[in-house]
Amino acid sequence: MYHHLDSKTFAEASSNAARFLMLCALRKALRGTDQFKNNAKGIIVCIVDKAWIWHAKSAANVLMTGGRERAYYDDFRRPVHIIGEIPRRATQKGVEDVTVFRPDHQVIYLASSLDAVSFTLQLAADVIVNIAPPTARHVVAARRVLGVEDVDIELAGAIAQQSAEIVVGLTVKHSLKGLDITALAEPVAMPDRSPKLSDLPGYGPARQWVDALKRDVDDWRENNIPWSDVDRGILLVGPPGTGKTLFGTALANELGFDLVKTSVGEWQGTNKGYLGDMLAAMSQSFADATSRRGAVLLVDELDAIGDRSTMRGDHAYYEGNVIGRFLDLTTHALEQPGTIIVGATNYAHLIDGAVLRSGRLEKHVHLELPEDEERAEILAYHLGHAIRATDLREITDRLRLITPADLEKLARAAKRAARIRQGEVSIPDVKAVLPAQVPLSESVVHRICVHETGHALMAIASGLADVISVRVESHMVEGQPVQDGGRLHYQMRNEALPTEKDLLARIRIMLGGTAAEEVVFGSRSIGAGGTEGSDLDQATRLAYRLVGSYGLGKWLRYQVGANRVDESFVPSSDLRAEVDGVLAREYRATKELLVKEKARLMRLSAELVVDRHLRIDKE
Incomplete structure (x- = not known):
């Protein structure tokens, strides 16, 4: 047990008011024990108010480890346990299975009632102490180390008599001037935790998982299921601005959990980014999440964690240690009751497969740009529903490539315009702040229509789709690539095991x-190239997978994993030559078919020029 903390550990411990308050309370209660005075081995049972018990766990870990990271190979070597709450292992009756052992070190058991502690453990305990809630002096001390305004002992005493939430909230408040002590007897209204995920539009692909998670968390809170029955890890994949960070915040609010927000970049930026600093920062984030009663740990930029299968050279040792530690921490955290991990990335294929396996971040959700109805709903939400979503469609239907983040920015600008004119936000306010629109010439629109109709006819010819919808734009947002002037929508038939013929048909569509x-x-x-995700980019990558990964080229070979065909992949010269041959051959076949269908191609593209929208059904 550590009587004195080094300056770094003390700074970290005192940055969390609840943890610091309980650290003071624990030291006060344990000061007279032999375990505290002489660092004697033994079992310590602490009875803590239910509202403070999870803060007490975090504080007890600091007290027992001095803030140093320790490895625990089994439950018996962990220095702090909580019993009597939602247990990590339970019998069918929901009673925690606690094995009593004689430790070769110190161990603390925390319980909200002595009744929750088994009689065997009570007999085995070297000391049983009651941990009183933080006192007035603890509140004064906490405010001093936090660097906020000093408080007199009378007001601190009144604060210390309140519920845990009020004590923590008022302890961190910068100024308590004007606070009515008599009013503290009345419950303080808790601030609205919105937005909840159920309040937000969009996120369609994740809704089913979130609904199931919420039901499971409710059942867990009622002791109907153990935490191990709850889905606890999810990876969000999508381009910037699609709302991955907001998802983590809204999910925490939906579940009534705390949000612990971090990123791999933040860990790497700790001090000078040395391996020890990186691992310590990572461990601290996980410890922060698992020390709470319920928390969503949001880890952004997860692709930066790396992938052991692609590690080369001098950085392999560093990256291997980082990934290994992340895997250990993730496994341990997801076992802790009330801990959920949300990973966010733009590039899922760069993440080590062990991170994404079942039991870790096992649910993978792709967040795409919102569809027509979703765009209007998202903008209406950010406008505070001052304008109905149906009335916003005339605006949002022209912004097909806009992200949810862009829509939020647009709403802020519109509300600002309304404030300047001292009125309620309106459609003219939104139109006034729209990004500049550049009209496309008729010749450019005609070429775009021909281009998109060519995709559509090849999709029909492939036999893999029955209904194709095409839409083209008359204007482009300033700065937006002209390649985005057309959009093709079709649903591929579910091919669980596509053949060589199917993959070549997809290349011809592209x-x-x-x-x-x-x-x-x-x-x-x-229009077919120039950007990542363009027609040529997709066709080329699929061709590399075809011949270099699936063994469907000239040679029966495997050179690279299908999900590793990205900008970092350097193909061999013979593989590059074979891919060039595949693309040239399929382009000739595509062109020959379209020559035969030229009359239909020209007729449909002319209709698209006029209507800007076209639906083609399989004949």
């Missing part, structure tokens, strides 16, 4: 746009 341009105009534009 090449259909640029081939259609050559058939109609005699030349091609840049």
